Amino acid sequence: MNTLFWRTVKGAIGVFTAFGFLFLIGPLFVIVPLSFNAEPYFTFRPEMLMLDPEAFSLRWYENLFNDEEWHRALFNSFFIGICATILATTLGTLAAISLNQSNFPARRTVMALLISPMVTPIVIVGVSVFFFYSQPFIGLAQTYLGIILSHAMLGAPFVVITVTATLAGFNQTLMHAASSLGANAWTRFRRVQLPLISPGVITGGLFAFATSFDEVVVVLFMGGLEQRTLPRQMWSGIREEINPTILAVATLLIIFAVLVLFTVEWLRARTAKQLQPQ
Amino acid sequence: MGKLKASSLALPLIAFVVVTLLVPIFSLVRLSVYDSTVAEALPKTAEALQAWSGTDLPSIAIYETLAEELIAAQETRELGRVASRVNRILSGSRSTISKTPRRFARTDAPDARQAFIEIDEDWGELAIWHALRQATDTFTSRNFLQAVDFRLMPDGSIERMPESQQVYVTLFIRTLGVSIAVTALCFLIGYPMAYAMAHASSGLALILQVLVLIPFWTSLLVRTTSWIVILQQQGVLNDIFVFFGIVADDNRLTMVHNMTGTLVAMTQVLLPFMILPLYSVMTNIPRDLTKAASSLGANPFQAFVRVYFPNSLPGVAAGGLLVFILSIGYYITPALVGGSKGQLISNLIAYHLQTSLNWGLAAALSVILLVGVIVLYIVYDRFIGIDRMKLG
Numbered sequence: 001m002n003t004l005f006w007r008t009v010k011g012a013i014g015v016f017t018a019f020g021f022l023f024l025i026g027p028l029f030v031i032v033p034l035s036f037n038a039e040p041y042f043t044f045r046p047e048m049l050m051l052d053p054e055a056f057s058l059r060w061y062e063n064l065f066n067d068e069e070w071h072r073a074l075f076n077s078f079f080i081g082i083c084a085t086i087l088a089t090t091l092g093t094l095a096a097i098s099l100n101q102s103n104f105p106a107r108r109t110v111m112a113l114l115i116s117p118m119v120t121p122i123v124i125v126g127v128s129v130f131f132f133y134s135q136p137f138i139g140l141a142q143t144y145l146g147i148i149l150s151h152a153m154l155g156a157p158f159v160v161i162t163v164t165a166t167l168a169g170f171n172q173t174l175m176h177a178a179s180s181l182g183a184n185a186w187t188r189f190r191r192v193q194l195p196l197i198s199p200g201v202i203t204g205g206l207f208a209f210a211t212s213f214d215e216v217v218v219v220l221f222m223g224g225l226e227q228r229t230l231p232r233q234m235w236s237g238i239r240e241e242i243n244p245t246i247l248a249v250a251t252l253l254i255i256f257a258v259l260v261l262f263t264v265e266w267l268r269a270r271t272a273k274q275l276q277p278q
Numbered sequence: 279m280g281k282l283k284a285s286s287l288a289l290p291l292i293a294f295v296v297v298t299l300l301v302p303i304f305s306l307v308r309l310s311v312y313d314s315t316v317a318e319a320l321p322k323t324a325e326a327l328q329a330w331s332g333t334d335l336p337s338i339a340i341y342e343t344l345a346e347e348l349i350a351a352q353e354t355r356e357l358g359r360v361a362s363r364v365n366r367i368l369s370g371s372r373s374t375i376s377k378t379p380r381r382f383a384r385t386d387a388p389d390a391r392q393a394f395i396e397i398d399e400d401w402g403e404l405a406i407w408h409a410l411r412q413a414t415d416t417f418t419s420r421n422f423l424q425a426v427d428f429r430l431m432p433d434g435s436i437e438r439m440p441e442s443q444q445v446y447v448t449l450f451i452r453t454l455g456v457s458i459a460v461t462a463l464c465f466l467i468g469y470p471m472a473y474a475m476a477h478a479s480s481g482l483a484l485i486l487q488v489l490v491l492i493p494f495w496t497s498l499l500v501r502t503t504s505w506i507v508i509l510q511q512q513g514v515l516n517d518i519f520v521f522f523g524i525v526a527d528d529n530r531l532t533m534v535h536n537m538t539g540t541l542v543a544m545t546q547v548l549l550p551f552m553i554l555p556l557y558s559v560m561t562n563i564p565r566d567l568t569k570a571a572s573s574l575g576a577n578p579f580q581a582f583v584r585v586y587f588p589n590s591l592p593g594v595a596a597g598g599l600l601v602f603i604l605s606i607g608y609y610i611t612p613a614l615v616g617g618s619k620g621q622l623i624s625n626l627i628a629y630h631l632q633t634s635l636n637w638g639l640a641a642a643l644s645v646i647l648l649v650g651v652i653v654l655y656i657v658y659d660r661f662i663g664i665d666r667m668k669l670g
Contacts, residue, residue: 006578017470024471024549025489027504028496030514034507042507043517091291098287105285108659114291115664117299119655121607123624124306124644125299127631131309131641132302153298156291214497217609221631234499238506238614247507250500257495261488264495 028254035060035247042244060248070249073233080144080229081212084151088208091152092159093201097193099160100167111160118157125154126221133222142224150218155208162207166200166271199267206260303648310421310641315363316413319356320347324414327407332433336407341390344410348379360413366636367420368409368432374398408432421642446626446643453623456540457605463545464552464601465594471549472556472593477565490557494550502614505543509534509615535617543611548604552597559593596662603654607647623647 034042038057047055064070095114099107117125129150133140140146170193178188194201216231223232230249237246317324323344330336351357357376365372378397387393394401409432412418420430427444428436438444475486493501508514516530525531533539563586571581609624616625623643630640658664 009578013470017474020467020471020549021486021489023467023546024493027501027508027546028493030508031500031504041512042510043512043514091294095288095291098285104288108664110288110292111664112655112659113300114288114295116655117295119603119651119658120299120303121609121624121647121651123607123609123627124303124648124651127627127640127644128302128306129298130631131637132305135305149298153295156295160291210495214499216499221628231497231499234497234503235610235614238499238503246503250497250503253497253500254492257497257500258492261491261495265491 031247031250032254035244035251037244037247040244042247060244063245064248067245069228070230070233070245073228073230076227077213077230080147080151080227081209083144083148084155084212085205085209087148087152088155089159089201089205092156092204092208093163093197095156096160096163096167097189099164100170114160115157117154122215122217125150126217129218130221141222142227144227147219147223147227150222151212151215152208154215154218155211158207158211159201159204162204163197163200166197166203169271170196199271203264203267206264210257210260306641307645310638310645311417311419313363313418313638314416315356315359316410317416319351319354319360320344320414323347323410327411327414330407330411332404332408332411335391335402335404338389338391341394341401345379345382345390345394348375349382352379364406364409364413367412367430368405371400371406371409374400374406405432408434418638421638422646424639425642425646446623449621449623449626450646453606456537456544456622457602459541460544460548460605461552461598461602463541464549465598467545468549468552468556468597469590469594472553472560475553475557476560476563487557490550490553493546494554498547498610499614501547502543502611505539505546505615506534509539509542534615535620537616537620539615539617540612540620540622543615544605544608547611548601551600551604555596555600556590556593559590559596563589592662596658599654599658599662603651603658606654607651 033048034044036056036058037045037048038055038059039045045055098104099111099114104110129146130141132138133143133146140149174192174196175188178192183191213229214231216229216235219227219229219232220235223229228236230253234246234249237243237249323340326340326343327336330340348357348360351360357379361372361375364375378394378401381397382393385393385396387396391401400406412430412432412434418430423430423436424439425446427439427447429439431437471486471490475483475490477483478486506513510516511530511532513534515533516525519525519531520527533542567585567589568581571585572578576584607624608622609628612620612622613625613628616622624647627640627643627647630636630643
């Protein structure tokens with residue numbers, strides 16, 4: 001067959017692929033300009049398309065910054081997110097270091113257990129912790145602690161995965177060297193291993209934070225009015241009274257996501273460089 | 279010492295996951311088959327009914343015991359829960375049970391049995407007694423039966439639900455269908471995208487990677503919101519269609535709050551989970567392979583089907599299974615953009631938890647869903663390996 005035919009096929013696939021990228025990223029770009037809409041609509045009005053400055057405004061952002069409920073939600077998201085991240089990162093890093101040892105017993109089963117929160121349908125997690133924590137002798141429903149524990153459990157697998165991946169490139173002879181120089185186990189960990197795997201630990205922590213920061217089902221089922229987080233507040237906004245303030249929040253969250261993404265990629269590049277043989 | 283220390287550092291997390299996930303799930307499984315409300319509220323009645331023949335009305339003594347215990351239950355505020363449990367077995371019995379202790383003291387019938395029948399004729403029928411006896415069983419299969427559209431009759435026999443109430447099997451099938459469709463769509467759209475990322479020039483590849491990773495890191499709620507904005511009747515896509523005259527202004531398409539909304543939004547949300555594993559496999563496929571195939575006379579199509587694609591299969595399997603596992607338990611997106619026609623099994627679980635308060639049924643549906651996911655998870659571990667799961 002002739003080359004023209006194959007060029008056409010390639011071109012068609014190229015166009016299809018381009019539409020794929022548009023499908024994936026386009027929706028996010030639609031939200032950003034609409035959050036500056038001067039009118040309480042979720043659509044572009046002709047004035048906006050003509051770039052008439054009158055059609056744009058910051059009123060939804062003003063709304064957002066003046067609203068007590070959103071303040072509380074923001075505080076809750078960060079408070080719960082940071083607590084859950086510290087817990088998940090500490091437990092996850094320790095577990096990953098331990099799983100990295102070649103003589104770890106039943107490694108595969110333990111790994112499957114530790115990763116399982118990631119694939120358990122979130123509704124099942126929500127329903128289970130709701131029933132379990134509501135029992136009178138536990139009493140963790142509608143408390144910060146209950147939500148933090150659940151979020152830490154959901155975030156820990158990400159830490160285990162990223163730290164395990166970083167450790168795969170970690171040179172164990174460094175630990176033997178430190179040991180022969182008289183360092184005890186804690187010093188070896190603190191001064192040799194941790195600095196080298198820290199990009200993996202931080203990446204895992206960011207994943208854990210993002211997991212908590214975006215989690216809505218556990219908060220929905222188990223949290224009270226007092227524990228409303230950003231996604232929980234958005235959920236109500238979308239379901240009950242749809243309001244462009246949601247789009248302003250969404251825009252800020254997109255910016256946040258971009259910042260997290262670049263941090264993670266920067267850390268990844270750093271790890272790759274660090275682990276290269278000198 | 280070495281072996282002990284190696285595993286001991288993992289113990290805190292193991293214990294943490296057991297306490298915060300496994301134990302709660304275990305209590306969920308228990309809830310799906312266990313209900314001691316009635317057995318605990320009416321212990322003497324429960325015991326007496328075990329000896330009851332079931333063919334004649336119970337003895338006057340049993341009526342007396344029941345009266346006593348119902349009055350006690352009313353005082354401890356357990357009566358409502360007892361009545362709704364029995365009502366699930368025999369609908370209509372809720373009011374019969376709730377009003378009995380209130381009125382019992384005021385009747386002047388010669389014995390307890392006649393007093394009960396005076397309060398409500400149903401107490402003279404066997405049905406409510408069968409229902410009551412069944413409700414005193416602490417272990418029950420009724421939730422699981424109901425989860426697959428069967429019901430346990432008051433006399434203990436099993437029947438199919440009336441056609442109008444057969445909802446769950448349909449819903450499981452719908453959930454399965456949506457998961458297969460979403461996985462297929464993600465594969466179809468994601469495969470060429472991963473290919474482009476893996477084989478573009480380094481500058482373009484970097485841009486494409488960023489384009490995939492931004493949505494990956496963006497809040498699920500943000501992405502779902504954006505689909506509402508795009509797909510609603512007065513939304514961006516309909517505006518574009520109207521502008522180009524594809525649809526009439528008074529005949530705008532309904533693309534959200536139905537199955538279309540669920541499918542489109544879920545595909546976009548899960549697409550990165552297909553692309554990233556594919557990409558990581560594709561970057562490791564040597565370019566020389568396809569070149570070798572071409573030099574041996576294969577046309578581009580043959581080179582792709584017979585050489586490139588088989589080499590990318592591990593990525594297809596990893597991405598496909600991951601997307602499938604995630605979509606089968608999907609909740610948020612269908613709840614927000616699915617309307618009533620685009621709801622999946624997770625949404626019904628949430629409904630029974632929050633609205634109908636039929637917790638036993640919510641638990642049974644969860645257990646069935648969970649078993650499905652566990653099977654898939656084991657398959658994933660066998661064929662792909664959990665420790666090879668990569669992120670971003």
